[in-house]
Amino acid sequence: MAYRSSSQRHAPPSPTQIDLFLEVGRRLDAKGWVAANDGNLSVRESDGTFLVSASGAPKGYLRRDQILRVDSEGKVLSGEGRPSSELGLHLTIYRERPDVSAVVHAHPPVSTAYAVAREPLDACVLPELVLTLGRIPIAPYATPGTPELGASIVDAIRTHDAVLLANHGAVTAGKDLESAYFTMERVEHGARILLYAHLLGRVTPLGTSEVERLLATSGPRAGGPIPCVPADTAVGSDAHRHRETGDEVSVPGTPRVPASLEGADAMDLARVIREVLAERLE
Ligand SMILES: [Zn+2]
Known part of the structure; x- marks a missing residue:
């Protein structure tokens, strides 16, 4: 049974906030980034409560009463119905x-196809993505x-x-709803x-010197570590990281060929042959 407090305890969400909520829902639907519900x-509101879409509500046709207010434990404070089944994902990110x-x-x-292929978007390819998101990792299933x-997602979202x-899909976070939505737009466009x-x-990923020149234009991030995998380090570091961590780290669209076949194990060789043959057959 959901706990509900007096509606007097919390100021109603501002009309602007609700309008933006509905607009983002419509855009997600119009872009084809959600199906059905x-x-x-x-x-996150300034009083420490949260507005969240109701479970089962189609985002393209979201009604105002399908935007619920919950506390940090997920208890419903106002609104009709149950909060989204992914509320825990959202609250984890806020924590x-x-x-x-x-x-x-x-x-x-x-984006979801890349998540299904387990291909993280981690190569330094598009300047806009390098400067804004760096790389986009994949959380384990x-x-x-x-x-x-x-x-x-705890490790990655930090x-x-x-x-x-x-x-499954993608999740984005931002200082406000517009910013979180635009990040989703950036991810899917990239x-x-x-x-x-x-x-x-x-x-064709950018090389280290090209990425360093790019980062030097970005003010606060200038001189910081390269946030993605440049072309000239991609193959070697990828192969090393793959062996050391077992993670499926790769450069999208680039066969994961070891820096040298000398010392490559049977699995590496089998994978290289498979990838080369697959490319020839395409
Ligand atoms: Zn989902």
């Missing part, structure tokens, strides 16, 4: 990121709608505003370009 969004006040979760097809989904969810480049037969 997929996806969910939330906002890990005090700087974040909005979260958007959707299933954009191209976890069952949707369970506490495990929140736990699966240092990234956008995370792909293995075999993923689409990388997919097209891959279909054209070549994804």
Whole structure:
């Protein structure tokens, strides 16, 4: 039984906040990034409560009464129905990121395809993505709608505003709803370009010196560590990281060929042969 407090205890959400909530829901639907009642969004209010979409509500046709107010434990304070089944994912992000006040979760097809292929968007390819998000990691697979989904993204969300969810979708965080939504737009747009480049037969990451020159234009981040994998380090570091961690880290569209076949194990050789043959057959 959901706990409900007096509606007098919390000021009603501002009309602007609600309008933005509804608008982001409509955009997610119009862009085809959610199907039926997929996806969910939330906002952290200044009083420490949260607005979240109701479970089962289609985002393209969200009604005002389907935006619920909940506390930090997920108890419903106002609104009708149950909160989204992914509320735990949202609350985990707010706990890990005090700087974040909005979260958007959707299933954009191209980003989700990369999440299904377990191909993180980590190569330094598009200057805009290098400067804004760096790289976009993939959180390990976890069952949707369970506490495990929140736990699966803890490591990645601490240092990234956008995370792909293995075999599931994407989640983005921002200082407000507009910012979290625009990050989702950036992720899907970047993923689409990388997919097209891959279909054209070549994804060309920027080199270290090109990325350093790019970062030098960005003010506060100038001189910081390179946030993605440049072309000239991609193959070697990828192979090393893959062996050391077992993570599926790779440069999208680039066969994961070891720096040298000398010392490559049977698995490496089998994979290289498979990838070369697959490319020839395309
Ligand atoms: Zn989902």
